[in-house]
Amino acid sequence: MVRFKNRYITIEVEPVKIPKTNSWELDTGKLYKAIVNTLSTLHGDFGVASTTGGFSVKYCNKETKIGIIRCRHGPHKLIASIIPFIKQIDNNQVQLNTLYTGATLHQCYKFIKSYQLNHLRKFYSMLHDVEKHKYFEYEKSAMDLKVFNKTK
Structure with missing residues (x-):
């Protein structure tokens, strides 16, 4: 039996036009559709056929707007090449940035955890002591990585 990597x-x-104070939920289904639509536009039927075999959106965090995409080794280069060209998700203008590409979900988990902790440290350094207590709930939702605990 052959193992797929x-x-x-x-x-x-x-989000480009949505202020950071307004809430906009990142949904796995909407992100999946935006990626497949852009993939079919740029790479045609070949791109869609070669990537949809093992392609899925595994994780989306509503607060930090971070997501993880799983795809097969090889066609992952096609998906990585179209990420900067995705300009709309569910009729909202967005800009996508690739943060990390890893071989395991656990490595992505470790990267996201350190990335979010660094982001929170920068955020807390700009606040006064009284304001830090208000953002405790934000920290709990930003560090919500329950999806990864299920996969172990």
Whole structure:
């Protein structure tokens, strides 16, 4: 039996016209459709056929707008090449940034954990002591990585 290797691409979705104070939920289905639509536009039927075999969106965090895409090793280069060209998700203008590409979900988990901790440290350094207590709930939701604990 042949073992298929997967690659996990960690991305960050930044809404362009939506202010950071407004909530906009990143959904796995909407992100999947946006990737497949852009893939069919840029790489045609070949791109869609070669990537959809092992392609899925594994994780989306609503607060930090970070997601993980799983795809097969080889066609992952096609998906990685179209990520900067995705400009709309569910009629909202967005900009996607590739943060990390890893071979296992656990490596992506470790990267996201350190990335979010660094982001929170920068955020807390700009606040006064009184304001830090208000953002404790934000920290709990930003570090919500329950999906990864199920996969172990």
